[in-house]
Amino acid sequence: MRLKYLTLACVPTAGAVQYMHSKDFRISIDPDSGALLSITHPKDNASMSWISGPDNTPWQPLGSRWGLGYVDLGPLHRTFWDSPHVRVEDDRMSAAYTLDGLKVDVTRKLDQRGGSLDECYMFTNTGNESVTLNDAAAESIAIYTPFNDHYTSTEDVLENRAHAHVWANGGASSWVKLTRMGLRGPHLGLVLTEGSLAGYSIESRSVVTLSNTRGIFLLHPSIPVLEPGQSSRVCWSLFWHDDWEDFFEQGVQRSEQFVHVEASSWTAVVGETVDLTVSTRRGAAVSSEIVDLVPVQNKGVYTGSIKASKTGQQKVTLTVGNGVSKTNSSIFLNVVPDIDELIANRIKFITTKQQLSTDFSDQTKAGAYAVYDNQMEGIVTFDTSSDRNTGRERVGMGVLIARWLQSNSDPDVEESLRIYYDYVINKLQDATGYVHSWPIGSRTASLRLYNWPWVMQLHLQMAKLGNKVTTSHGNCTATPSQRLLDTVERFYMQDHANDYYPINVPIYEALTYFEESGDHKTVQRLLTLWTAHGKRIAEVGQNYPAAEVNYEQSIVAPAAIILLELYQYTTNEEWLDAAHGHFTRLEAFSGRQPDYRLHDIGIRHWDGYWFGKDRMWGDTFPHYWSTLTGIAMHYYANATGNDSYKTRAERILRGNLVLFTEEGRGYCAFLYPTTVDGRKGGYLDPYANDQDWALAHILALRGDE
Known part of the structure; x- marks a missing residue:
């Protein structure tokens, strides 16, 4: 075995990248900092690195490379470990960092037999007093783990970038499942094998990086009190896997403290029962103070049920093992x-x-x-940002109310809606059917095609609510159904409309409405327009055009939904064939963490900045557009007969109910990370802005049953 010894004091080849390698991994190392620069699979033709580094993320700060980190040792005393003594061999390395009163030893080994990269971070108190490294807060200690989750261009992301599904709030059972965005395996996974995590944070989000990077990830170890001379470790194993099932199976085998939990529902309605299935290593004992767990034939599988007796979050702690060797993990229900x-x-x-x-x-x-500002207790009229004006996504409130009134009677609510509809046809849309990005008379704004299908949705729901003739702009008299047709036709008169991937085009519902109304001429006109759009999406395939974000869940979702709705109406197999690829790429945005805010919720990480009061970047779990994945799953279940997708769709829609209170308040997004660029996360942004599409979608899918 060839041995290379490096120190900062005397290294002839200082600065030259060093490597570890095995049949399963090729790892590049910065000898000056001890950080990893890349993690690749030797047989990957694309040579994709699953972590951010100088070759694929040139904007990444040098101090946030893989395996570096910081610890708060007191007030105004945040210390970064980045200047080590490093020892590198072909299949292992160590890096020793000496801080003020603390030593950090990092070891890495390539397990040839197990096909893994095993990392350990040991923290030793070298001072004279006891210390608790996360005494002030979970974010007081962090390890940089910059997963390669960035949106550059479609061509690049499908081969060279990964969705990072992070579960760092699980305590001893924490993990990360990475999925190549283009779905080609194998994929990289990480499971905790020793110690505990207390959350994750995000850095490097700003008006420079904007919406096209998820940022730099940090994992927060949970370190107990360290007496002088005492040490504590956090360790994890990285390995290749094929899919979610393979990931969970390997997780159970590779970690004695790994727990995989499945729930019949992650968000339950009061009075329901939630059934849990808990899987761990064969022979391991699992218990909980909240739920009675019964072993299933000594297979390492336990089952139990919880009665949803009161509203709010329910944290369930699972204990694996007995005595001094036991570990605690958490899952979250709502x-x-x-x-x-x-x-x-x-x-x-x-x-x-x-x-x-x-x-x-x-x-x-x-x-x-x-x-509406839930802190100020009042309507926001002073915020002049486009994503806070009285048009655009706010139309979802009208759509929700119009859908609700089709099954409920309330004269006051209907009067409010009629006033609002009058506002839309006079201030958001001109007499030709053109939809404005700002209210007419407020300012001149550029075309935003996203807004048009939402106005189509409102016209359709008003048509189903009686289709009463309305007058706009003084003398423009029309029914909502006519305004719907005008809006659709005007939409396709815009340049490149067929190249756009709009959200919520009401294809199946509108065609069904006009067919049931006996208006076959309008059916044929709409079908002609939407068929042309669907053919263009099918032709483009996976070469998605960039929109407001280069590549995102709400670009792939409408591609799948448009094709699936065309299939549901026409039963033409070509539409279903074209939809399969979009649907599987859409699924890849969704994780399976044991948390109602995360489970199957599509990755989104910019909406808090654009739509929230606090202008906060970072992961928004949940966010109401994650329900688009639920809509796609609903139509996919209709098309394929696989009703498991309807169950998942229901879970996604229910997951978004955390954005609403029992008294009727709405919140535009939940900012999930522990911190984002040092700002505290884990809260609902105070603005009630655009979240009501989630409730509108619940009613929409009910109507399609």
């Missing part, structure tokens, strides 16, 4: 009130507290449903 009552309360809140009066001083806003 319990919500009756969903119909929740929706009714939300609608009452909108119509009584989020609508500007018709005599409001600024007539470009008068009658509109608007953003």
Whole structure:
């Protein structure tokens, strides 16, 4: 075995990249800092690195490379480990970092037999007093783990970037499952094998990096009190796997403290029962103070049930092992009130507290449903950002209310909606059917095609609510169904409309409505337009065009949904054949963490900045557009007969109910990470902005049953 010994003091080849390698891994190392620069599979033709480094992430700060980190040793005393003594061999390495009162020893070994890269971080108290490294907060100690989760271009991301599904809030059973965005395996996984994690944070999000990178990840170890001379370790194993099932199977085999949990529902309604299935290594004992777990034929599998007796988050702690060797892990469930009552309360809140009066001083806003600040307890009229104006995504409030009124009667709510609809046809849309990005008369704005299908949705729901003739712009008289057709036709008159991937085009529902109304001429006209759009999406395939974000869940979702809706209406197998690839790429955005905010919720990480009060970057779990994945799963189940996708769709929609309170308040996003660029996360942004599409989608899928 060839041995290379490096120190900062005397190394003839200082600065030259060093390597570890095996039949399963090729690892490049910065000898000056001890950080990993790349992790690749030797047989990968694309030579994709699964972590960020100088070759694939040139904007990455040098101090946030893999395996570096920091610890807070007191007030104004954050210390970074980055200057080690390094020893590198072909299949192992060590890096020793000496800090003020603390030593950090990092060891890495390539396990030839097990096909893994095993890492350990040992923290030793070299001072004279006891220390608790995360005494101030979970983020007081962190290890940089920059997963390669960035959106450059479609061509690049499908081969060279990965979705990072992070589960760092599970305590002793924490893990990360990476999936190549283009789905070609094998994929990289990480499972904790010793110690515990207390969360994860994000750095390097700003107006420079904007929405096209998820940022730099940090994992937060949970370190107990260290007495002088005492040490504590956190270790994990990285390995290759084929899919989620393979990942969980290997996780159980590779880690004695790994727990895989499946739940019948991650968000339950009060009164329901949640069934849990807990899998761990064969022979391991698993217990919980909250749920009675019964072993299943000594296979390392346990089952149990929890009664959802009161609303709110339910943390379930699972203990693996006995005595001094036991470890604790956590999962998170949510319990919500009756969903119909929740929706009714939300609608009452909108119509009584989020609508500007018709005599409001600024007539470009008068009658509109608007953003509401839950801290200020009032409507936001002073925020001039486009994502807070009285158009665009806010149309979702009108769509929700119009859907609800089709099954419920409330004269006050209907009067509010009629006022709002009058606002939309006079202030958001001109007489030709053109949809404006800002209210007419407020300012001139560039075309935003995203807005158009939402107005189509509103016209369709108003048509189903009676299709009453309305007048706009003084003398433009039309029914909502005619306005729907005008909006669709005007949409496709815009340059490159067929190249766009719009959200919520009401293809199946509109065609069904006009067919049931006996308006076959309109059916054929709409079908012609939407067929041309679907053919273009099928032709483009996986070469998705960049939109407001280069590559994202809500680009892939409409591609799948448009094709699936065309299939559901026409039963033409070509549409289903074209949809399969989009659907599988869409699924890849969704993780399977044992947390109601994360499970099957698509990765999104910019909406808090664009739509929230606090202008916070970082992972938004959940975010209401994650329900697009649920819609796609619903239609995919209809197309294939695989009803498991309907179950998953229901879970996704229910997961978004954390964005609403029982009294009817809405919150635009949950900022999930522990911190983002040092700002505290783990909270609901105070703005009620655009989250009501989640409730509208619940009603929409009910109507498709």
